[in-house]
Amino acid sequence: MSSEEPQSAPKDRKFVEALARGLELLRAFSDSHSVLGNQELSAITGLPKATVSRMTYTLKQLGYLANDPHSDKYRLDAGVLALGYAYVANVQVSRLIQPLMEDLAKQHQVSVGLTVRERLSMIYVENCRHHTVQSLRVEVGASIPLATSAAGRAYLASLAAHERAEFINYLGERQTQDWQQQVDAIDEAAICYQNHGYCLSLGDWNRTVNAVAVPFQVQGGKTMVLSIGGPSYLVSAQQIEQTFAPQLLHLVEEINKMRL
Amino acid sequence: MSSEEPQSAPKDRKFVEALARGLELLRAFSDSHSVLGNQELSAITGLPKATVSRMTYTLKQLGYLANDPHSDKYRLDAGVLALGYAYVANVQVSRLIQPLMEDLAKQHQVSVGLTVRERLSMIYVENCRHHTVQSLRVEVGASIPLATSAAGRAYLASLAAHERAEFINYLGERQTQDWQQQVDAIDEAAICYQNHGYCLSLGDWNRTVNAVAVPFQVQGGKTMVLSIGGPSYLVSAQQIEQTFAPQLLHLVEEINKMRL
């Protein structure tokens, strides 16, 4: 797994620990943790409060953190946007297939998403949705879980069995309720992928969302995932398999022809 | 200016230099510099190549950089997206006014943008545009210049005169052709803002784009800017002032009523 921690002994002299710590501190913020104080940041990151104080001071100076006007805590600042944009602006496949994704989203009341793996999640690089689809308001940058989402299962299914086992092992360390059921679903998805070329998530990630996903590779071996999802009251499981799965497979075929 | 460099003498012991250096290295990447090697990164950041090598090694380990499959260089990885998303997801005013922005964009063939200052640019936090407007394909995270864009001029106009002078000074250090003309335009925009409450950019940022912008403050004193722009062959200067400026002022009035 490419984002693995450096070796713990001996110390990796090429690894810049202070940089890693500062970035981890930024990652403590999320859509559900918008405002954090030094105590909270210390608890989340495990860093001593003096270290946290120096990190927050530095990040504030650089425009990545700002003081929250309502409290003595911090929130992210706009500097982080510049980083994300430079990434999105250069995802070639995204730019090329977005019109096709838009078309699919407009024809049906669905969302069409393009994701890549980031740590133990799938992160949205592009998302096109029908204007009526509001329950799936996920935006570029949002993450969904590897184990329960169609996209995550598709990613895992694309791996060699031993690599998939390694991920399942990591994910299992963060054991949630019904973990074994999730493992079973991941295994089923891998079989479905082998037989049909796609993976499903029917009310697993979000109780009211059905989705199908197909992984594909761009040049250099990077795996991306295309998915279609919609609210289950509009998009039945049967429709997912009979209408959207073939369209997704066709779209991936088009992408593969582009030789990206 | 909140993103100013720390004092050069004596050294600021609270400032974490290694973190700052690593983040600056990430900022070397942009929509026009998608792939960079160590030599290029060394040139852009001014860091010795051994330092660059350690930074790129660390950022790669953490999922913020990846090797480009076509060369021995680097490109940004998806980890940077997670940072930007956590910011966008928590901009309260953005969420509240996006429907109003969408309405405005749909009624006319324009883009309606929400920006904040980030370093010496205005960065898009939200952008809604009519589906026909393709010449202004700027996305969340994209930056536009302070001196020539309506949004930048609106930001500068909202400052006290001495603060504006400080920015002009900084900008002037990066002297471009016709800098004095740009300063004159900034001054004119400040006067326009004083008299009318809005600023203009008519073919200044982009030769074929006319725009109007209005600054406003959210709680805590943060200045944001709303703007409307469109291709000059569709949106005349007269229309900008007679149709869109009043609508923008009205929209800002609505925002001010929300007390954000």
Added chain:
DNA sequence: TAACACAGTTTCGCTCTGCGGAACAAGATT
């Protein structure tokens, strides 16, 4: 084929940076 150029990595001695426990400060609470 050997020499050279270039880009990237690694070494290594050094310095000063980043560290974290402790002390301090400020505000809130009891």
Added chain:
DNA sequence: AATCTTGTTCCGCAGAGCGAAACTGTGTTA
């Protein structure tokens, strides 16, 4: 007034991060 909580600063220390130099690998040139 005493105590608690959160955040900042101090300060002595150790080793992290530094950058010049050496090394490595690849491509180019004579």
